[in-house]
Amino acid sequence: MEVERLSRDDQNAKLAEIIAAARQQNVTAQELVLASVRNAILSGVMGPGARLRQEELAEVFGTSRIPVREALRALEYEGLVASEPHRGFTVTALDADDVEEVYDLRILLESEAVRLALPLLTDDDLEDLEQLFQAMQSAESPDQQLASRERFYLRLYSVTGRPRLVGLIVRLRQEVARVLRWATIQHSSSIHEHFFEAVRVGDADRAVAHLSGHYRRVAILIRRYIKEAEARERADRRTRGG
Amino acid sequence: MEVERLSRDDQNAKLAEIIAAARQQNVTAQELVLASVRNAILSGVMGPGARLRQEELAEVFGTSRIPVREALRALEYEGLVASEPHRGFTVTALDADDVEEVYDLRILLESEAVRLALPLLTDDDLEDLEQLFQAMQSAESPDQQLASRERFYLRLYSVTGRPRLVGLIVRLRQEVARVLRWATIQHSSSIHEHFFEAVRVGDADRAVAHLSGHYRRVAILIRRYIKEAEARERADRRTRGG
DNA sequence: CCTCATCATGATGCATACATTCTACGGATG
DNA sequence: CATCCGTAGAATGTATGCATCATGATGAGG
Secondary structure (H helix, E strand, O other), X not given: OOOOOOOHHHHHHHHHHHHHHXXXXXXXXXXXXXXXXXXXXXXXXOOOOOEEXXXXXXXXXXXXHHHHHHHHHHHHHHOOEEEEOOOXXXXXXXXXXXXXXXXXXXXXXXXXXXXXXXXXXXXXXXHHHHHHHHHHHOOOOHHHHHHHHHHHHHHHHHOOOOHHHHHHHHHHHHHHHHHHHHHOOOOOOHHHHHHHHHHHOOOHHHHHHHHHHHHHHHHHHHHHHHHHHHHHHHHHHHHHOO | OOOOOOOHHHHHHHHHHHHHHHHHHOOOHHHHHHHHHHHHHHOOOOOOOOEEOHHHHHHHHOOOHHHHHHHHHHHHHHXXXXXXXXXXXXXXXXXXXXXXXXXXXXXXXXXXXXXXXHHHOOHHHHHHHHHHHHHHHOOOOHHHHHHHHHHHHHHHHHOOOOHHHHHHHHHHHHHXXXXXXXXXXXXXXXXXXXXXXXXXXXXXXXXXXXXXXXXXXXXXXXXXXXXXXHHHHHHHHHHHOO
C-alpha cells in the first residue's frame, strides 16, 4: 500500500513531525487534528484504504474522540476520506477515472479564474506574484516546491475575488496533490515560467493554453502511472494468492 | 428578515412538518438534523442571519448537542451556514455578488455536464427523463415544481458518471434555491421545454445555449431583486433609526 | 456626558461514559 | 466439508458535565 515504502517507524516519525508543525499554528483541537491528518494524507503517511480509527487518532493527538470526529467529517467534505454510518472512516483512493475528472474540472475552473483574474491584476498583485514565483523556482525539496506552487496559484486566483471559485480550485488541487508527488517529480518548471510570462503581459488566451496543455499532459502521465500501479497490484495478488 | 413574513407560529408549524418528514427517512440523529435544518433554510423558515444555537436545536430535535454540531458543520461545507470559533453558527446571506458568482459557475459546470451527458444518453435515460419532465410540468405548488426540477436535472447530469461534477452542481443549485423561490416564481416553464427538446435530439450546442441564456436572465432578475431589497432595508433602517 | 476596565452571563469546545451497531470467530447442523 | 447462526468483541453514535471563551452590562474615572 505504501508507495514510498516507508517503514512503520518512519511513518510515525513523519507523523510526529507533522503534528509538531501543526501544533504551532492551530488553536482548537479539531483544527489541529484536521490540519495534521490532512497533511498526513497528502504526504502519503496515511495511504489509500487506510482505516482511521477515532480512538487511535484521539490517543495520538492527546484529545478525546469528539474533535477527531469533527475533523474527519471535514476531511470527508474535502474528498480525502470517506465514511459509512457505524463503519468508520477510510482514506479515499484515486483511480484513473478520478484523475481524469479532477483534471477536466481543473482545466475548466482554473481557465475561468485566469480569464477573470488577468484584467484585474494590479501592480501590487504582480509584485506579490513575482516574489512567490521566485520562491517557487528556488525551492529545494519537492515538498517545498509543491507548497510554494500552491501559494503562487492561490494568490493569482484570489485576485478574482470569487471565494467559491477559489475554494473549488483549492479543493480539486488538493485532491490530486497526493498523486502528484510520485507521478511527476520535478516534471517541468519551465511550464510555470511560460505561464507566468503570459500572465505578466496579460495574455489570457496564451496563459490558458499553457495551463490547459500542461494539465492535459500531467493527467495522462498520472493516469498511466496509476494504471501501471493497478496492474502491478493485480499481478502481486495473483502471485501471492490473496 | 422573513421574506414571506411568516408568523412565529407558522414557522414552528412548518419546521415541525419538515422534521416529521425527515424523521421517516433518516437513521442517525445527525442525518435527521442535517436534512431538517437544510430544508428549513432552503424553504425560508430560517432566514439569512438567523443564529443557530446548538442547545436550542438540540431541544427541538430531542437529541444532545453533539449530532447538532456535526450537522451544522456539514451545512457549513455546503455553504448554507457559517461559523466562527466560539461564536457559533448563523445562516448565510446571498448578496448580488454571490448570485453572480454562483450563476457564472453554474453556467460553466452545467454546460460541461450537458456536453458530456448528451452523447452518453441511452433510451432508458431518456425514458426516465421524460417521466421526470412530465412530473415537473404537472407540479402544482412552487415547492413541488422546484423539487421535481432538481430531480430532472440531477438525473440528466448523473449520466456523465462524474460524481464531483454532479456534486458541485447540486451544491451550487442548492445555494441559490433559497432566492429562486421568491425572485422567479413560475418565471418560465417553456425554457425547460426548449432545453429538453434539444436534449432529446442530442444537440448539445443548442441545449447549452438555452441553459446559459436562461441562467443569465435569471441571475439578472435575482440581482435586481436583491438590490431592491437591500435598498429597502437601508431605507428602513434610516427611517427607524437603527 | 463619554470612555474604558471589570465582571457576570451565556454559548461553544471538549472530556468522560454509556448505548447501539457492525464484524468476526466458533460451533452446530445439513 | 461447507454453510448458517449466535455470541463476544470492538468501534461508532450519542448523552451528560465541565472548562474555556466571547459578549454585554455595570460602574469608576476623565
